[in-house]
Each structure stands twice: as C-alpha cells, then as structure tokens.
Amino acid sequence: MSHNSSSPTPMSQSTPSSTSAPLGGFNPFSAQPGHFDSAIGSSGSGFDFTDNQSLPAGPDFNFGPVSTQQTPLGPTAEELALQQTRKKLALFVDNLVSWYGLTDENRQELVNFCLLFSIAVDRHTIMLHAVRFAKDFRLERRLDTVEAHMKQIAAGVTDISTQINVNYSLPAQATKNIRGLTMQLIAQPDRVRYMDLADSVLEELQKGNNANKFGLDNVFDTPVRRQTLEAAVRRICSSVRNGFRQDIRDALGLGPKAMGAAKGLVVFAAHMARKYKPDDACNIVLDASSQFTIKLAILRSYGVEKADLLSIAEDEDQQAQAVPRGEKRKANSAGRVKKGSDFWSLTESHLAWLSTMYGEGRFDFMKPTWDKFIKDTVQEDMTRIPSSSNTPSKALSSSPVPLAPSPVTTSPAPPLMPFTNMLESFLN
Incomplete structure (x- = not known):
C-alpha cells in the first residue's frame, strides 16, 4: 500500500487490515484493554492455536472445527470392467437357460458360479465351465424325466403282469x-x-x-x-x-x-x-x-x-x-x-x-x-x-x-x- 508523504497518517490508521493480521483478524496494535483477554478467554490459559487441527495455509486462519466429510470418488477402471464382465456373464447365463431348457434353480446356480469366479478367473474360462454345468443340468433333467417314465412303465408292466397271471392258463x-x-x-x-x-x-x-x-x-x-x-x-x-x-x-x-x-x-x-x-x-x-x-x-x-x-x-x-370243451361227452358214466x-x-x-x-x-x-x-x-x-x-x-x-x-x-x-x-x- 502506498502512503502520502505530505499528510502523515496516525499509527492506528496505518495499521494493516484484518486480512493481513496473523491471528485471524485480531490486531494487537488496535486492541483496547481487555480485548485480548476476551479473545483468549478470561482465564488467560488454554489457548490452542491448532485446536488439534493442522494450521491452514491460507491467510484466513480459523480456530473452528474443520469438516471431515470427503467427496466420494468414482469407480475405478477395474471395477467398471468387472461390472461389464458380470453383465455379460448374466446375459450369457440367460441364453444358456433358454438353450438347454433349464429351471430357475439351475439359472441361480449358474449365476452364483459366475459371480464367484468372475473376480479371479477370466470370462472365457467361466463361460466354458458354465456351458459344461448347463449340459450337466440338462442331463439331470432328462434323467429325471426318464426315471419318471420308467416308473410309469414299471407300473404298467406290473398291471399287465397281474392281468396275465390272473388270466393265466397252461399251454x-x-x-x-x-x-x-x-x-x-x-x-x-x-x-x-x-x-x-x-x-x-x-x-x-x-x-x-x-x-x-x-x-x-x-x-x-x-x-x-x-x-x-x-x-x-x-x-x-x-x-x-x-x-x-x-x-x-x-x-x-x-x-x-x-x-x-x-x-x-x-x-x-x-x-x-x-x-x-x-x-x-x-x-x-x-x-x-x-x-x-x-x-x-x-x-x-x-x-x-x-x-x-x-x-x-x-x-x-x-x-x-x-373231452375238449364244446364237445358232447360220451355216455360212458x-x-x-x-x-x-x-x-x-x-x-x-x-x-x-x-x-x-x-x-x-x-x-x-x-x-x-x-x-x-x-x-x-x-x-x-x-x-x-x-x-x-x-x-x-x-x-x-x-x-x-x-x-x-x-x-x-x-x-x-x-x-x-x-x-x-x-x-x-x-x-x-
């Protein structure tokens, strides 16, 4: 700041403003009696410049508590890639369920498998094993169907055998x-x-x-x-x-x-x-x-x-x-x-x-x-x-x-x- 030499200014007026004061606006040169005490407390003790906080680098020093909330960071590239992989695997599982005629329970098992190994195993390996598991599930379903049909056939054979035995006659x-x-x-x-x-x-x-x-x-x-x-x-x-x-x-x-x-x-x-x-x-x-x-x-x-x-x-x-049935018996009795x-x-x-x-x-x-x-x-x-x-x-x-x-x-x-x-x- 420049000063006029022809009109000297009193010391109180030439004192730097609060923006340049080292104590957050407190000017010791313009302080009145008791003013400093009111700033630091009546006891004159316990004054803490940091209040357990690090000193700010700017000129506006503040003794109040500093906010700890941080702005959340966005997903990393790896996380984005993992999300995309899981979406593709989920779509692939849906296609497998449709292709092989699987049940909802089979689908859930395939999804759980893909999610579990998607972190450490590459997508193509997971898809390869998922196809194998889908074929196994389809085979199990077919075996269950065959077993049900075999039970029906066995019941039918039992009924037929019973009828044959009831109506059995010697050759x-x-x-x-x-x-x-x-x-x-x-x-x-x-x-x-x-x-x-x-x-x-x-x-x-x-x-x-x-x-x-x-x-x-x-x-x-x-x-x-x-x-x-x-x-x-x-x-x-x-x-x-x-x-x-x-x-x-x-x-x-x-x-x-x-x-x-x-x-x-x-x-x-x-x-x-x-x-x-x-x-x-x-x-x-x-x-x-x-x-x-x-x-x-x-x-x-x-x-x-x-x-x-x-x-x-x-x-x-x-x-x-x-004599055979249908023929007349001879009169011999x-x-x-x-x-x-x-x-x-x-x-x-x-x-x-x-x-x-x-x-x-x-x-x-x-x-x-x-x-x-x-x-x-x-x-x-x-x-x-x-x-x-x-x-x-x-x-x-x-x-x-x-x-x-x-x-x-x-x-x-x-x-x-x-x-x-x-x-x-x-x-x-």
Missing part, C-alpha cells in the same frame, strides 16, 4: 406233457394211493430241470400261476383216474354198448403199457410174473368185486373235462358218487388191507408172503377171461351191467405167444 403242450406224466405215475406197480396222485405229479414236476422240460419254468415262482397249475393238475389227475377206471371196466367186458370188449390179462397188460407207458412199453415184461401184470390182475379182481362202481365217476370239486365212496378211494383201502394181510404193512407183492394170493388172483383172472380170447366169460354173465360180446376176435400179439408155457410154469 396246450404243457397240459399234454403233464397228462403223459400223470398216466405214467398212475400205472406204477407199487402205487397204493391214487387220490393223492396230484401231489405226486407236482412233486415230480419240481424235480431237477423238469419244470423247464415241461414248459413250466415261469410258473412255480409266481403264486397265482402256481395255483392255476395245481388246479389244472388236479383236473388232469381226476381225468386220468377216470380213464384208468374205464379201461379196467372195458377190459372186464363191463363197458356200455360196443365198448365192452373184454381183454385177457396179458392182452390188457400190453394195451395198458402202450397207453400209459409208451416210452417203456418195449422194456416191460408182459408175463404173469411181472409186477406190471400182477398189479393189473389185482385191480381187475377188485374191479369185479366192485363192478357197480366201475361205471361211476368220482365226485371232485374241479372235475376234469375228459352212470352218474357220480361222493368223494370217499368212489372206486379209487375204496381201492386204496383194499390195497392197504392187502398190505396188512400179506406184506406186514408194506405193499410189496413180490415177497414170498404174497405168493399164494398172487397165484390165486392170476389164475382166477385167466379163468374168467382166457388169455387167447377177448370174449367175456360166463363168470361175469350175471353182472347187472349188460355185456356186449366183441364182434372181433384177435389172437395175442406175437411177443406174447409163449405166455401159455410161462403161465403153466408159474402156476405149478
């Missing part, structure tokens, strides 16, 4: 095979029990590989099919018993109409061997001393005694059809008798009685204790129906069942020609 060939087995078992010389024939058949079917051989490999493991098989076996056994009884009746000349052609013992044995044991017919010895022939002689003898029952079929709950009073039930009792009388409780008629009974039975049969004739003898002429003579007289088969000599040696 025609299996029925034929079981009938053949039943005929072999009923013609066994040592058989005593005929009403339990079904149990013997079922037991035989389960031996070894017989189930597969008879076409029943898928039957015994299924309860419903097993019940169907057991019912069919009972029907077959009943039919075979009735057929065996009718063969005995017809061989004795007691059959109805022209079916009453009587057969001698050996001729009858040959006929029964061919019919009931076709596989072993050539190996069966058909003379009066063979077990097969002797057993038939015993049955024929008891058949004469129970001639009234030979024409009556047994009464069972599930009687077998002797004179009604039915209640179970327990039929021919085969009484035959069982008769054979048990013979076992007690001659075999000490065992049906083994080849033992010496049976010799006299067997000789008498065979001789009586030969007398009743001579072996060289199929004509009924006079011994049966008093039977209440009408007898029909056979219009054909045949001689024994060539292998049976030596029978007379063997019979004479056996009886003597």
